[in-house]
Amino acid sequence: MTCCLNPDCQNPLNPDGFKFCHCCGTKLALLRNRYHPIQPLGRGGFGRTYLAEDIDKLNERCVIKQFTPQIKGSGAIEKATQLFEQEARRLQQLGQHPQVPALLAYFKDGDDLYLVQEFIEGQTLLTELEQHGTFNEFKIRELLFDFLAVLKFIHQQGVIHRDIKPDNIMRRRQDGKLVLIDFGVAKYLSGTVVIPKTYCGTQGYAPLEQITYGEAYPASDIYGLGATCIHLLTGMSPHLLYDPKEARWLWQDKSQGAAISKQLRQMLNKMLKVEVKARYQSAEEVLQDLTSPMIGNWYGEFDHKLANFTITYHLGSWFGGILTVHSPNGLSRIGIQGNLDYRTQTIQMREVRVLSEPYSGLWNLGRNSGTLSSDQKQMSGMGQDSLQNSYSWSFFKMGTRVEIWYGEFDNQAAMLTVTPESGNSLSGTLSIQSSNFKGLYRIAIQGNVDPQTNKVTLRKLRVLSQPTQSTSENWVMRIASKAASGHWVLGESQGILSLDGLQMMGKGQSPNQLPYWWAFSLDKSEWHDRYSESL
Secondary structure (H helix, E strand, O other), rough: OOOOOOOOOOOOOOOOOOOOOOOOOOEEOOOOOOOOEEEEEEEOOOOEEEEEHHHHHHHHHHHHHOOOOOOOOOHHHHHHHHHHHHHHHHHHHHOOOOOOOOEEEEEEEEEEEEEEEEEEEEEHHHHHHHOOOOOOOHHHHHHHHHHHHHHHHHHHHEOOOOOOOOOEEEEEEEOOOEOOOOOOOOOEEOOEEOOOOOOOOOOOOOOHHHHHOOOOOOHHHHHHHHHHHHHHHHHHHHHOOOOOOOEOOOOOOOOOOOOHHHHHHHHHHOOOOHHHHHHOOHHHHHHHHHHHHOEEEEEEEEEEEEEEEEEEEEEEEEEEEEEEEEEEEEEEEEEEEEEEEEOOEEEEEEEEEEEEEOOOOOOOOEEEEEEEEEOOOOOEEEEEEEOOEEEEEEEOOOOOOOOOEEEEEEEEEEEEEEEOOOOOOEEEEEEEEEEOEEEEEEEEEEEOOOOOOOOOEEEEEEEEOOEEEOOOHHHEEEEEHHHHHHHOOOOOEEEEEOOOOOOEEEEEOOOOOOOOEEEEEEEEOOOHHHHHHOO
């Protein structure tokens, strides 16, 4: 088939071999003796878009945008022409990104202007919605992870798209990646305000500052992406999901029973704030919130042994990292991969490979099932190894600036998680593992380090938890009598930090004058970086 390029033609498709359009009589010809238009793709205020073949590239498919604005007035036409030329410059600049169509050519033919772009084989998210139904949380998170990287890139280039909607996001068939199309109303940034002001966008997807005042910011594209997400979650256009009388969004009531986590609800609501300043200000900010709740340091116990779990990546529902278990023989480090079901908050984890262990063959991890707490700060579960031995595990989320120290306290394996505070102060949790008790003692501590002398002071704030089950009644009696020794009633302890800052050791005395010793080494293992790079 051959397409007539007359923008007023009512039936532009013609059989091959025709020299003139069967409908309007316009002469049919190749553009620049190279591009063969074969199918109309769409029509806007500035002209039509065609699917074409490039005969110089073995009939490789491309997209041709024809500029024939249906507007009146020399000023309006001049402005529209400037918009079209700006799109060419932007596409040349942005087309280096693999998720933005590349600009192949830009030229004038007669009274019309043309853009030739890379053809993206796939379908828009709107078509995907119509064919496969509404998205669930997993698909929305995948969309956000993939697409926010594109928004981050175009904003770094000083460009705001201003028309983010399901129709302008395509899923490429080749690799499933999302591609941002149609930069026809995009604008360059000038500081924080877009100049000149142009009232563009699509109802329901464009925020108030864009529709009413002709202004747009990176946060305006964030709004459009949020509106796209609630459309895909509910199957309803965003303008039907907002109640102007009550000034609130109704999308949560219209989500057709889909289970949406509290975290994602809060994120989407923040993306859709009416006031610009109340929204996320950048794609990077959204990504930072999206990577939680899993990424970070978790401390706790695994099979009644001291352990910490450093999660280094979280993409969609998948996460991975390193589990470090403190056994009497030393540290075992295991690469872990897991899956989080956002609807049920359930976790599945499995071993990827053993990174290090005190003795070969010591480690044997089976599949694990557990749950993430509603506040997303605790996870716990059960597992069974290949020998059918069952075990339990539980972890607590630590802050972003936490140091992990391994060692011993009063001849018992121990772990110290420390958060540096203002000045030379610190706070954290001392976890002590008993070889006779199943479980851990956890004590909240405070302390400080004298930078002049490297003197360390540690003192107890309160007991956070203690084991409830023992393996021996005799041990219960022993521990009851020994409690005053400083094991679980921690008096003030004094110690020294090594010059390289990697070790500290010291002693303390309980209220009844019984002494105890402690020593810790900072976990500076390179396994975390090596393993993260290999994923």
